[in-house]
Amino acid sequence: MKKITRTAFYTVITCGFILYLALPVGAEEIPKAKYPILTTSAGQSPDVTTVNIVCEEAEIKYDYCDVPDIEILSAGVGLAGKESGEGFHSEVHSDLEKFPAGTPYKTMIIAIGASLKGMGASGLTVNDEVNRLKKIIDYCKDNEIFIIGVHVGGVSKRGAQGSDNEKMIDAVAPFTDYLIVTNDSNKDGRFTDIAAEKNIPLTEIEFALNLVEILQQVFTE
Amino acid sequence: MPKQWKIKVILILIVAAAVITAGIQLYNHRHYRMLLTAGPGVTKVHMLSDYCSGLKGTMADTHVFFLKGKEPGGKMLILANTHSNEPASLLAALIFLENAVVEKGTLIIIPQFNNSGGRNTRPGDGYPLYFEIQTSWGTKKFRMGNRDASPLDQWPDPDVYVHYPDKQLLSFLDIRNTNRTWPGRPNGALMEKVTYAAMELMRTEKVDMTVDIHGAETMFPVTNCIVAPEKAIRIATMTSLTLKAREGFDNHVEPSPSGFRGLSHREIGDFSDTLPFLLEAPLPFLDQPTGPKTVKLLLDGKDPFLLSLAKKNKLFVPYDESGWPMENRVGQHCSAVLELLRQFSRKSPDRSIQVKNVPRYAGIVKNGVGYYYHNPATINKKDLYFN
Numbered sequence: 051m052k053k054i055t056r057t058a059f060y061t062v063i064t065c066g067f068i069l070y071l072a073l074p075v076g077a078e079e080i081p082k083a084k085y086p087i088l089t090t091s092a093g094q095s096p097d098v099t100t101v102n103i104v105c106e107e108a109e110i111k112y113d114y115c116d117v118p119d120i121e122i123l124s125a126g127v128g129l130a131g132k133e134s135g136e137g138f139h140s141e142v143h144s145d146l147e148k149f150p151a152g153t154p155y156k157t158m159i160i161a162i163g164a165s166l167k168g169m170g171a172s173g174l175t176v177n178d179e180v181n182r183l184k185k186i187i188d189y190c191k192d193n194e195i196f197i198i199g200v201h202v203g204g205v206s207k208r209g210a211q212g213s214d215n216e217k218m219i220d221a222v223a224p225f226t227d228y229l230i231v232t233n234d235s236n237k238d239g240r241f242t243d244i245a246a247e248k249n250i251p252l253t254e255i256e257f258a259l260n261l262v263e264i265l266q267q268v269f270t271e
Numbered sequence: 272m273p274k275q276w277k278i279k280v281i282l283i284l285i286v287a288a289a290v291i292t293a294g295i296q297l298y299n300h301r302h303y304r305m306l307l308t309a310g311p312g313v314t315k316v317h318m319l320s321d322y323c324s325g326l327k328g329t330m331a332d333t334h335v336f337f338l339k340g341k342e343p344g345g346k347m348l349i350l351a352n353t354h355s356n357e358p359a360s361l362l363a364a365l366i367f368l369e370n371a372v373v374e375k376g377t378l379i380i381i382p383q384f385n386n387s388g389g390r391n392t393r394p395g396d397g398y399p400l401y402f403e404i405q406t407s408w409g410t411k412k413f414r415m416g417n418r419d420a421s422p423l424d425q426w427p428d429p430d431v432y433v434h435y436p437d438k439q440l441l442s443f444l445d446i447r448n449t450n451r452t453w454p455g456r457p458n459g460a461l462m463e464k465v466t467y468a469a470m471e472l473m474r475t476e477k478v479d480m481t482v483d484i485h486g487a488e489t490m491f492p493v494t495n496c497i498v499a500p501e502k503a504i505r506i507a508t509m510t511s512l513t514l515k516a517r518e519g520f521d522n523h524v525e526p527s528p529s530g531f532r533g534l535s536h537r538e539i540g541d542f543s544d545t546l547p548f549l550l551e552a553p554l555p556f557l558d559q560p561t562g563p564k565t566v567k568l569l570l571d572g573k574d575p576f577l578l579s580l581a582k583k584n585k586l587f588v589p590y591d592e593s594g595w596p597m598e599n600r601v602g603q604h605c606s607a608v609l610e611l612l613r614q615f616s617r618k619s620p621d622r623s624i625q626v627k628n629v630p631r632y633a634g635i636v637k638n639g640v641g642y643y644y645h646n647p648a649t650i651n652k653k654d655l656y657f658n
Contacts, residue, residue: 096526103508206523257516 080267081228081251083196084156086127086149087112087269091161092183093218094168097203098161102141104261105159110269112159114141117172119182120189127153137172157196158186162222163207164214176214183221191225198268199226201241202258204234224248230255230264293394300400301390301421303414304657307382308650310369312338312628316656319381322475323457323468330424331461333386334656335472336368337379338626344376345479345622347612348472348545351382353449353535355389355416356398357486358569359552359597362413363604364484366643367629376624379476383658384483385449385465387424389416402566404597406641408648415569419447425461435459437532445533450483453538466538473545479622480506480546480615483535484604486554489577489586489595493525494553497607498536500527503546506618510610518606518632520599521588522550546615550607552600553588570597602635 089105089112091098098116105112115122115129116139122129127144128151134140144153160183169179190197199222201207209215223229223244229252231241236254245252253264272280309316317335320326351364364382371378383389392398392415403410422428425447432446433439435456445451446460455467473481480503487494499507507524514522527536527547539547555572556564562574573594581590588595609629616623630643647655 096524099504099524099526100508100512103505104512106505107509257512259512259516 079251080253080264081196082271083198083228083268085111085269086144086153086155087157087159088118088123088155089114089159089161090118090186091116091163091168092199092222093162093164093179093207093214094172094174095161095163095165095203095207096168097163097200097207100202100258101159101161101200101261104258104265106143108262108266108269110265111143111145113144113155115139117174117182118186120185123155123158123186123189123195124193125152126155127151154193155195157198158190159198159200160222160226162199162201162218163203164218166214176217180217180221183218187222187225196228197222197226198228198230199223200261201229201231201235202255202261204232205237208235208238208240219244224250226250228268229253230261232256232258296400297392300392300414301423303401305383305389305414306411306647307334307365307656307658308369308645308647309336309654309656310371310645312370312372312378313368313654314339319465319468319472322471323464325457325464326461326468329461330387330390331385331420331465333381333383334658335379335381337377338368338371338373339377340373340375340625342375342625345615345619345624346377346379346476347608347615347624348379348469348476348478348481349381349608350384350469350481350483350535351380352386352389352416353384353483354418354485355383355385355391355414356393356418356557357484357554358402358413358415359486359554359600359604360484360550362404362597362640363601363608366601366605366635366640367608367626369645370628370630370643371626372628374625374627376622377476378624378626379472379478381469384469385416385420385462386658387420387461388418388447388449389414390424391417391419391421393417397564399564399566399569402569404641404644405639406644406646408646411641411644419444420449420462422447434532435463439532441533450485450535451533453533453535454542466535470539470542473539473543478543478545479619479624480548480611481535481539482608482611483547483549484608485549485551486557486600487551488558489553489555489588489590490558490560490580492587494551495521495588495603496523496525496551497611498525498527498549498551500529500536500540500547502540503536503548506546506611506614507548509614510607513614514606514610514632520603520606520632522603522607548611550604552603553590553595554600555590555595572596572600598636598640599632601640602630602632605629605635606632 320332326332351360432441452462453466455463497507536549
């Protein structure tokens with residue numbers, strides 16, 4: 051009997067160790083989030099395109115709007131039928147059978163990273179963008195929309211304190227419900243500090259491609 | 272003879288000697304016959320003039336190699352030496368040409384797309400006329416060309432180049448730049464005929480994707496990247512993410528601007544069903560604040576002035592004492608092309624393209640570029656093409 055107990059003990063320890071090794075670097079418990087999803091950008095960098103493509107790769111259906119305001123966000127799935135035009139992009143990929151137009155969003159994924167070119171194309175200054183983000187984040191908090199902050203731009207989307215990129219991080223990261231960042235993006239431990247201070251689950255991944263498997267876990271019911 | 276006249280005659284003789292010496296070198300460079308070795312995968316060879324008769328008999332005409340697999344599938348066109356002073360493109364294309372065996376679908380390779388540019392040089396920058404790559408059987412010699420076609424083949428330049436069909440005003444020099452003359456026209460300037468012929472090739476052959484391979488300055492933001500328009504951005508992004516995760520090098524994605532006309536990554540997508548991609552690898556040789564433009568700089572990419580600038584964060588790519596060697600650039604290009612093929616084939620299985628025997632980044636960095644070129648003495652003469 052003692053032998054069986056010891057074998058079981060070692061088996062559990064070994065399996066636990068293997069599972070630990072299989073977890074992404076810096077991983078904590080991965081929270082669950084619900085459909086329908088809206089993806090958007092904080093800072094209008096092309097990283098939101100990466101997030102959208104990763105969602106497609108992970109077979110996660112989403113709606114996308116680069117500069118949603120409260121009116122668009124509150125309209126829910128379908129983005130109130132707003133179509134892309136100059137300085138405004140929208141895409142509707144949500145499963146409309148499960149979530150008909152108008153269904154309130156349950157999750158918003160925000161790709162953090164500033165691009166003056168991107169903000170300029172949308173007719174926004176850095177302050178405009180920060181103010182817009184504050185409003186939609188407040189709306190999400192009031193309406194229990196789960197916010198996932200993603201930073202996969204690495205060092206090119208970081209900067210000195212007060213720089214455009216850091217302003218976007220300040221505007222979004224502390225108010226998220228879950229943060230996913232690449233090692234490169236978190237070299238100085240900035241996201242680790244924010245996560246610890248605000249008690250936000252943080253997953254650090256080695257490569258942006260790892261986002262595929264993380265998002266699959268987040269949205270697996 | 273008065274003394275004054277003697278001096279004049281001596282000066283004229285000195286100038287004539289310089290002109291004749293340089294002229295002979297430039298003539299030899301323009302007419303140097305570079306060897307292209309067709310590997311076991313090549314199934315037929317065309318000339319670009321087969322797609323636009325206006326190129327026939329001109330220095331702009333060039334070889335088009337077809338590598339057709341046993342199984343039907345999609346088609347990819349590889350363009351190299353669009354800018355002939357960015358030779359990692361040519362070297363990567365020749366690795367495909369000499370080694371690739373296509374199992375499914377078709378590869379089409381144009382190794383010297385701007386053939387006239389490959390016979391031009393940039394004397395003001397002191398470009399070397401040739402460079403050599405070491406192999407196990409000796410050296411393989413290449414002509415070093417220029418960004419633009421030779422004025423001997425297309426002249427005169429206009430005061431302002433009016434792009435066709437958009438009518439956007441571009442630099443006068445860009446009318447000889449085959450990455451500003453897309454989509455081209457059959458009755459336009461010679462370089463417009465070159466790009467028109469390539470468009471016709473893509474349309475008639477129903478090419479699924481085209482990769483235009485380049486090199487760019489380390490001080491230029493659009494470097495070390497894949498440029499793609501909206502319709503190709505998904506494949507480009509997945510390629511970029513996969514290369515970083517699996518092969519360890521950066522190759523970020525740059526969206527093709529819709530307002531800047533004449534570029535391959537814009538016009539090919541707008542004027543055909545083909546998905547265009549443009550690859551850029553860092554090329555220190557092209558940067559302006561470097562030492563002399565030597566073959567050594569071209570091959571190893573090491574320069575003390577760039578190193579100093581890197582320490583001041585003035586470059587757009589990582590740069591240290593190891594420079595940016597040719598094998599890294601060629602390796603990046605080969606891996607990027609193979610990964611684009613893989614990503615496209617995953618998303619379009621009915622049009623998939625499967626290629627084997629082409630090395631990836633790590634292999635080329637380890638073995639060097641010359642390792643993958645075959646000794647022409649051991650190749651059947653019918654597979655040797657001189658251009």
